[in-house]
Amino acid sequence: MIKTHKGFIYSMILPAAVLLTVLSLFPLFFTIRNGFTDYYLLSKKSAHFIGVKNYINIFKDAYFQRALWNTVKFTVFAVIIETFIGLVLALFVNSLHKGQSLVRTLLLLPMLVPTVTTALIWQTMFSNNNGIINQMLEFINMTPVNWLMDVKTAFKAILVIDIWQYTPLAFLLIYAELQTVPQSQYEAADIDGASYKDKLFHVILPDISTGIGMVLLLRTIDTFRLFDKINILTRGGPANSTATISQYIYQYGTKNLQIGYSAAASVIMTISVLILASAYVIKKFKTDIKSLG
Template structure:
């Protein structure tokens, strides 16, 4: 009893000491920026001119009237849907494959993981070299077998798809790893029961595996959506949003037309739109995580 009281006394100071640094960092680095991004978004703030009169919703109106911005939103949504669906699907196939192996599961798991661990910049550069129209191995192979070659990043027909493939190559391993861990959690007894009932491979996948990993699939899709939606590195390095705006994403648009030009009011409005999108997309995830 005495001891408990003693510890209880110092508790407040201990809690304060343990949380104050984080609190301070969060206030300066997140609370303050979010508030001021909102404030800036209602002003005509250019960093060089300095003056920033209040212009209400003008930035937002300008943004939504802008064809390039609308295209960037469209690209981002399309890219995210295609990338996430492919990554989860391919990740699941890989996980099922590796799980079905009798040996070398661990080795294969770590080899498959490697692309995800590379910096996005490095991944972009590797593919740029392989797909180089003049010196790349890809076009050389295509030529050898008589197929048409492309200037992959400059051709409006191929640029979007090429970046999509590169992103899928890098991030499928993450989906694989997560789903592989989920598969390990499916109890063997359920498979045995299904086998006794005479279920084949596909039946036991449908009735045993799938119901057990629905949560994992949803989480995986969620995490990949949040991450893919902010796509920037690969686009900025490989195409800068071109050709003809076909690969521009929201972040890339904001970088080109707001941050580089130091039009911080306009860029802030763009950031707010982006943030609202992300909040809507991740609402389910946040809700679930807070509850647990």
């Protein structure tokens, strides 16, 4: 009876797994294939194979070069700052003897707000006319700033918004990892007369390195795909100072309907994400292999 039940489950799971795999691979194959064509959605002619022409044109495009640089720069700054602040907050909350649940809940609130809502809230706060930030500047006799329309401040403003929204995710993952550190290690360090600095660098950080690595990986992948905040707040401006690869793909794929060209840009974006995340993936793979051995 049990064997029959298991056989029924496997007969249902296997086709579903195959179907999901096919559904996942088909869009990838379709995108890669289109990247080598001149596919234009409104063209009456069928798409023609043009080799790597799209890729050559993309890398020659000054707009793409700026978008790529902005994306990489934004990813590096956002991931490092969010991970560091998340680590500090996790260590602080973990050290509290009372009120951990309340503080933890309050810190997670920004992450629960939808991205569109977050962008609109900060758009109001950054408003050049009656935004609360400029009102505070005027209160201390400083000149108001057009935060989202100034080349010098637009990129930094988007960065601040992303840090505010996703630092709680870094905090949550690192805090959860801190809960797994054995209490016996703290006690042994106390017996040896270790300072908090010694415990931090020789006990805590080595034990939560997996959690920190996961934060770096997830935030790198997610931040590199930054689009919604940019599209709502600046649309890549001013003067392409906040343009990203995702926004570049949207511009050519959805607006200009150049499917082949945008597909090539999508492939470049995917490869870039894999390169950025490869260090952690390779390290994790080697660790898992050693553990199996």
